[in-house]
Amino acid sequence: MTFSILVRDAETGRIGGAAATGSLCVGGWVLRGRVEAGMSASQGTAPSTLWGEAVLDEMQAGAPAPAAVTEVTAPDEGRAHRQLSALDLLGNSGAFTGADSVPACASRRDENLVVAGNMLSSEAVLDAVAQGYANATGTMPERLLAALQAGEDAGSDSRGLLSAALLCLGPDMAPLSLRIDASDSPLADLRALHDRATTGLYAEWARLVPTKEAPFRAPSEADFARLDETPRSE
Structure with missing residues (x-):
């Protein structure tokens, strides 16, 4: 039903994830992240958003990702x-794929990266997503978008795609959380939304809001005057 990728930039400490599926609202169902914990992707034929939050709790408490995944999945009778x-x-x-997941289903793990998917045209989609990210240039969000496109080009969700999402977090940045919940062209729409969110007045405004490293940051009146076409709150 879904393919997803989670990544970490070792130089900046930023983390991110992206996902796409042949069903609705992949961003709300699949992707979770916390600057203090890491990233998670919970998916499947009966996905548990509780898993996505619980594994972040485990990692925030100090558990490494493989142990956190085992701790969360082992007690669940619906994990298959x-x-x-x-x-x-x-x-x-860390990654877990239930025994009754719809094929093709599997995961790929590497340092600073994990890709997972189910109901794919083939496992080649997973390799294409990972390679697409590795081969891409630009910012983390741009590389994640390239990874999703590589997955679609390699065969995608066996039903085609209906929704896509991107989530990037870092101690020095405002959250970038973008979702296309239902579209005939979700990857193109997600890329267009990313371009709007990372350029122009909106992007300038986003650089003025609080971050973990600057939790009390506030725009000045001069900033507001300069960005008077930018929304004051979101």
């Missing part, structure tokens, strides 16, 4: 129909 992947702040990755 679910997938979970996680990436901690040190770049360790």
Whole structure:
């Protein structure tokens, strides 16, 4: 039903994830992240958003991603129909694929990266997503978008795609959380939304809001005057 990728930039400490599926609202169902914990992707034929939050709790408490995934998935009697992947702040990755997940279903893990998917045209989609990110240039969000496109080009969700999402976090940045919940062209729409969110007045405004490293940051009146076409709140 879904393919997802979670990544960490070892130089900046930023973390991110992207996902696409042949169903609705992949961003709300699949992707979770915390600057203090890492990233998670919970998916499957009966996905558990509880898994996505619980594995972040485990990692925030100090568990490495592989142990956190095991701790969360082992007690769940419905785990055969679910997938979970996680990436901690040190770049360790963990992944679980339930025995009754719809094929093609699997995961790929590497340092600072984990890819997972189910109901894919083939496992080649997973390799294409990972390679697409590795080969791409630009910012983390741009590379994640390239990874999703590579997955679609390699065969995608066997039903085609209906929704896509991107989530990037870092101690020095405002959250970038973008979702296309239903579209005939979700990857193109997600890329267009990313371009709007990372350029122009909106992007300038986003650089003025609080971050973990600057929790009390506030725009000045001069900033507001300069960005008077930018929304004051979101």
